Amino acid sequence: MKVLLRLCFIAVLISSLEAEEDKPVKPIIVSPTNETIEASLGSRLQLICNVSGQLSDFVYWKWNGSLIDEDDPVLVEDYLPVENPSTKRKNTIITVLNISEVESRFYLYPFTCVAKNTDGINSAYIQLIHPVPDFKKHTIGVFVMLTLVITCSVFIYKIFKVDIVLWYRDSCYDFLPPKASDGKTYDAYILYPKTLGEGSTSNSDIFVFKVLPEVLEKQCGYKLFIYGRDAYVGEDIVDVTNENIKKSRRLIIVLVPEASGLGWLENSSEEQIAMYNAFIQDGIKVVLLELETIQDYEKMPETIKFIKQKHGAIRWSGDFREDVQSAKTRFWKNVRYHMPVQRQPPSSKHQLLSLAMRPDSKKKLQREVHVPLG
Numbered sequence: 001m002k003v004l005l006r007l008c009f010i011a012v013l014i015s016s017l018e019a020e021e022d023k024p025v026k027p028i029i030v031s032p033t034n035e036t037i038e039a040s041l042g043s044r045l046q047l048i049c050n051v052s053g054q055l056s057d058f059v060y061w062k063w064n065g066s067l068i069d070e071d072d073p074v075l076v077e078d079y080l081p082v083e084n085p086s087t088k089r090k091n092t093i094i095t096v097l098n099i100s101e102v103e104s105r106f107y108l109y110p111f112t113c114v115a116k117n118t119d120g121i122n123s124a125y126i127q128l129i130h131p132v133p134d135f136k137k138h139t140i141g142v143f144v145m146l147t148l149v150i151t152c153s154v155f156i157y158k159i160f161k162v163d164i165v166l167w168y169r170d171s172c173y174d175f176l177p178p179k180a181s182d183g184k185t186y187d188a189y190i191l192y193p194k195t196l197g198e199g200s201t202s203n204s205d206i207f208v209f210k211v212l213p214e215v216l217e218k219q220c221g222y223k224l225f226i227y228g229r230d231a232y233v234g235e236d237i238v239d240v241t242n243e244n245i246k247k248s249r250r251l252i253i254v255l256v257p258e259a260s261g262l263g264w265l266e267n268s269s270e271e272q273i274a275m276y277n278a279f280i281q282d283g284i285k286v287v288l289l290e291l292e293t294i295q296d297y298e299k300m301p302e303t304i305k306f307i308k309q310k311h312g313a314i315r316w317s318g319d320f321r322e323d324v325q326s327a328k329t330r331f332w333k334n335v336r337y338h339m340p341v342q343r344q345p346p347s348s349k350h351q352l353l354s355l356a357m358r359p360d361s362k363k364k365l366q367r368e369v370h371v372p373l374g
Helices: 002-021 135-172 203-219 237-245 259-267 269-281 302-311 330-338 348-356 361-366
Strands: 028-031 035-038 045-053 058-063 075-082 091-099 111-117 120-129 188-191 224-226 250-255 285-290
Touching: 028 111, 028 120, 045 058, 045 111, 045 120, 058 075, 058 091, 091 111, 135 330, 188 203, 188 269, 203 224, 203 250, 203 330, 237 269, 250 269, 250 302, 285 302, 285 330
Parallel strands: 035 120, 188 224, 188 250, 250 285
Antiparallel strands: 028 045, 045 091, 058 111, 075 091, 111 120
């Protein structure tokens, strides 16, 4: 009895499977699935229609409601049937639409894949759209470019900072707005080591009394106060220093490596008054000039070491005894960079008049190097 029931069950199952196989089946479109694809104008493109069904099914592409013309030079169809031996009724049909060049008209209507047989019809479309700009990439690109430009600009500015600033001063002084008077008379007060021996002349004397005035006053139009040239004979050094350092916009300190040249900085009342006014009272900017290389600053006063550490020093390079000094050399450009802005171009006539009015002008005109007073 049990065997008979089993045989009946198997017979019913076989008949149902046969009925299922004989059931009409429409072709199934696996892809596309009614989608959009980004395509650049003028690019090459392949549209693939993947259909599961019978090898006898019709699978083709349409655009704008019409079949693809066989003579169309831009749109070409390829038909690729793939038989699947594992199943009798399920095979794969692939129809490829080759687009040799995406034209602007292709964005107007979708490309439709149609699959049909005697049991039914299915369709799915692909709509071409213009590529969306990748703002993230553009933003990163702009950021990288800005970073490179800023980095290069900073690098170039650090290298040519002095030349850029001096060019701006020389080119734009006519366009600068008028500045209220600060009450100062001199652009710089020159603090330098005094020669101990009477009648002797050192390199610092040549630099202070000949080279500095020749370049900064005659060529650049600055006005300097030099003790020993601009002070009257017999005037008290304390009073002269205290009065004229307050009238100056900069304090230039000339440094020499000799032991005798270093000692005056610690014991000189002129140096003490100048430093007091520069650091405490008036806040004058200090510029250090090294006439020769100074290896050890440990013997220098603390104020000099502080200035050297914070602002550095400008080292002389050249020959003191040259007849003509040029303000366009690197040394003088660095000095001019630290000097106040000149709002009036240098005038040789004005310089000659101011030179003639100085109390020691007659003596100075008779010799190149003026020996300091006292």
